[in-house]
Every structure is written in structure tokens, then in C-alpha cells.
Amino acid sequence: MSMKLTFIGNGSMATALIKGLYQSYEIEVIGRNTKTLNTLQEAMPTISTKLLEDSFDITGRNIILCVKPYSLPSLAPKLIGTAKSLYSVLAGTSLESLQAYIPAKHTIRTMPNLGATYLKSMTTLVGDERLKEDALAIFDAIGTTLWLSSENELDIATGVAGSGPAFLALVAEGLADGAVQQGLKRADAQQLVAGLFDGFGSLIAHDTPAQIKDGVMSPAGTTAAGYAALERHSVRYAMMEAIGDAYSKALELKSKN
Numbered sequence: 254m255s256m257k258l259t260f261i262g263n264g265s266m267a268t269a270l271i272k273g274l275y276q277s278y279e280i281e282v283i284g285r286n287t288k289t290l291n292t293l294q295e296a297m298p299t300i301s302t303k304l305l306e307d308s309f310d311i312t313g314r315n316i317i318l319c320v321k322p323y324s325l326p327s328l329a330p331k332l333i334g335t336a337k338s339l340y341s342v343l344a345g346t347s348l349e350s351l352q353a354y355i356p357a358k359h360t361i362r363t364m365p366n367l368g369a370t371y372l373k374s375m376t377t378l379v380g381d382e383r384l385k386e387d388a389l390a391i392f393d394a395i396g397t398t399l400w401l402s403s404e405n406e407l408d409i410a411t412g413v414a415g416s417g418p419a420f421l422a423l424v425a426e427g428l429a430d431g432a433v434q435q436g437l438k439r440a441d442a443q444q445l446v447a448g449l450f451d452g453f454g455s456l457i458a459h460d461t462p463a464q465i466k467d468g469v470m471s472p473a474g475t476t477a478a479g480y481a482a483l484e485r486h487s488v489r490y491a492m493m494e495a496i497g498d499a500y501s502k503a504l505e506l507k508s509k510n
């Protein structure tokens with residue numbers, strides 16, 4: 254029989270995970286809104302859904318926690334017992350804090366990203382090594398996974414993969430704006446950039462950035478001319494500072510939790 258997973262929370266992240274997992278796992282979803290729970294159940298009839306009531310017993314369950322970080326203090330008193338395992342997707346919520354709120358034999362902290370919407374999340378994970386294999390199998394269902402060895406590494410990675418879609422959106426918008434400025438229609442520019450990112454996804458999965466750049470940059474060519482403009486405006490350093498500032502912010506927010 255397949256492993257049973259209990260989702261607490263049924264918002265965007267839970268829905269993406271359930272879509273990726275419901276054919277291979279037995280899924281139970283606990284939420285607080287009958288209407289959205291019913292919609293989920295209708296879309297995936299093999300799952301079961303329940304309204305969260307006081308004293309929900311998590312003993313022996315494999316919990317996937319998908320509420321907002323600020324909901325943790327109000328949610329925790331409604332749960333009783335000790336879970337078999339706890340997988341949290343809560344941004345900026347440390348293993349220590351999770352363990353204090355929700356008792357579990359094994360605790361894992363994960364950081365999926367917006368790509369989960371299309372089952373293409375870049376998810377980083379950290380926590381109890383004994384659960385590593387199960388955790389990777391679960392989160393592989395929504396994309397790519399990377400196990401890290403410390404929460405500090407996860408906080409750094411969050412600046413890249415968590416905030417990354419916003420940083421790359423700026424790059425995409427800049428490229429499209431440049432094309433429009435030179436006379437391309439906006440819709441064509443958008444399609445061009447979308448296709449570029451799609452192909453780039455495959456390229457970067459196989460080659461390093463330097464290999465890709467060297468492969469396309471010919472002597473005194475068009476790429477070299479454009480590339481020099483990017484370096485003149487310190488785009489590389491701006492990206493490095495963006496990761497540094499995102500990491501500093503993550504630490505600042507964590508110290509307030």
C-alpha cells in the first residue's frame with residue numbers, strides 16, 4: 254500500500270503538491286474552508302478531505318504543513334500527539350521553531366518555489382537525514398530537489414530559487430523592452446522571451462554558464478557587443494548583490510520569528 258500523506262492547509266502550494274502526488278500516494282487534506290476543500294476533492298476524487306477541528310490527532314501521521322508561517326501559532330494548539338514525520342513548506346520558519354510548535358519524530362524543512370504551479374519547482378530541503386529519501390521522493394513530484402546540509406545553506410538558496418523567479422522576471426522584462434524599443438511588437442517580444450527561457454532551462458541543466466556564453470559569443474560579434482553592455486552596467490554584480498541582500502533579509506526576518 255502507498256504511503257499516506259496528511260496535508261494541513263489547502264492553498265496554492267498544497268494544491269500543486271497534491272496534483273503531483275495524488276496518483277502515487279494516499280492523500281488526506283485538512284483545511285478550514287469547506288468550499289475550497291470540496292473543489293479540491295472534485296478535481297481529484299481519490300483524495301479525502303476534512304475540516305480542521307480542535308484536537309486533531311497527528312500521531313503516526315506523515316504531515317505536510319502548507320499554511321502561512323504566521324498561522325503556525327494559532328494552528329499548533331489545535332493539533333495533539335506526535336507526528337511520524339513533519340514536512341514543512343513554510344518560508345523562514347526554522348526547524349527549531351517547527352519542532353517547538355508541532356511535535357514529530359522527524360522534521361524536514363523545505364523551500365519550494367513558484368515553479369510548483371507547473372510542477373517545475375526548484376525545491377531545497379534540509380532536516381532529519383533519516384527522512385531524506387522519503388522527502389526527496391515526495392518533493393520530486395513537483396519538480397527538481399536539492400538536499401542541503403544546513404539551514405544556513407537553505408537561507409542562501411532561498412534568495413536564488415525562492416526569489417529567483419522575480420529576479421529573472423526583471424531580466425525577461427528588460428530583454429522584451431529592448432526588443433520593443435527596437436521595433437518588435439510587444440506580444441512577439443513576450444513570446445520570444447518565453448521561448449528563450451524555455452530553451453535556456455535545458456541548456457543550463459547540461460552546461461555551465463561559462464560554456465553557454467563561450468558557445469554563443471563569436472569574435473567581434475553581436476553577442477560580444479551586447480555582453481559588453483551588460484558588463485558595463487555591472488549586471489553580474491547587481492545579481493550577486495541581489496542574492497546577498499535577499500540572504501540578509503532572510504536572516505533579519507528569521508531573527509524576528
Ligand SMILES: NC(=O)c1ccc[n+]([C@@H]2O[C@H](COP(=O)([O-])OP(=O)(O)OC[C@H]3O[C@@H](n4cnc5c(N)ncnc54)[C@H](OP(=O)(O)O)[C@@H]3O)[C@@H](O)[C@H]2O)c1
Nearest residue numbers: 262263264265266286319320321322324342343344365367
Ligand atoms: N506559493 C509559493 O510559491 C510558495 C513558495 C515557497 C513557500 N511557500 C510557503 O507555502 C506556504 C503556503 O503558501 P501558499 O502560497 O500555499 O498560501 P495560501 O494559498 O494562502 O494557502 C494557505 C493555506 O493554509 C490555510 N490556513 C491558514 N491558516 C490556517 C489555520 N490556522 N488552520 C488551518 N488552515 C490554515 C489556508 O486556509 P484558507 O484558505 O481558509 O485561508 C490555506 O488553505 C507558506 O508558508 C509559504 O511560505 C509558498
